[in-house]
């Protein structure tokens with residue numbers, strides 16, 4: 001029996017059920033264990049209650065206390081610092097990593113009238129929207145994906161920007177009015193990917209998780225997260241990153257794009273390197289982004 005710890009939100013349970021079903025298809029018995037995290041209980045802005053990690057520490061505590069065997073996280077919510085005794089046992093093939101706009105009346109970003117209000121408090125999204133000079137305004141919002149979409153249907157804001165993967169896992173893709181091009185809106189490092197965490201000495205679970213691993217996704221998100229770590233930033237920082245494995249002349253190559261919000265605007269750069277050394281690609285791009293200051 002594999003005990004899978006999950007948060008209660010609709011997105012967390014959808015993601016956990018996806019993973020549970022894949023493990024069951026491999027012949028394992030899986031039980032879902034519901035865990036409440038600080039991020040779920042406290043409705044204050046994420047930045048005020050400690051930022052990085054508020055959604056994951058309770059799951060990690062349950063893993064270390066041997067109350068659960070695996071925890072399914074949205075990789076973008078997982079702090080980059082490793083935890084003693086825990087390891088990311090699998091990173092499955094990721095969903096579409098892009099952000100989407102959900103706007104009233106089917107509007108796209110370019111069609112939003114000047115003065116429109118977009119509900120998003122994420123520094124990364126605000127910096128990239130501001131850089132487009134559209135004359136729209138961003139306002140902070142909290143709550144899960146369903147709550148955010150309701151703000152548009154209730155007329156509280158003209159639009160919201162959310163991760164496409166979350167909308168997809170909740171079965172609400174029909175409400176998307178525009179999928180944002182990463183040329184304008186680079187997603188958060190790790191967006192759209194899941195991380196399945198377990199105890200590092202749990203060889204049985206690690207063997208089971210190995211079947212869910214997608215090496216290209218692991219390489220891409222490792223580069224993205226290394227960029228974030230080298231910039232010494234967390235999930236609330238104005239940092240966008242997106243890596244892809246592409247077929248080059250001499251075999252597969254890793255391409256990483258990065259965006260860093262600064263007072264004078266958003267810096268964007270890209271770098272490439274070996275699929276076998278994603279950390280170096282992430283580090284190099286971080287240093288280049290910082291040198292531009």
Ligand SMILES: NCc1[nH]cc(CCC(=O)O)c1CC(=O)O
Pocket residue numbers: 074075076077145161162163164165166167190191192193194
């Ligand atoms: N920050 C909350 C969060 N964590 C993961 C997702 C979506 C799913 C994913 O990116 O894997 C979301 C919602 C959002 O940012 O719109």
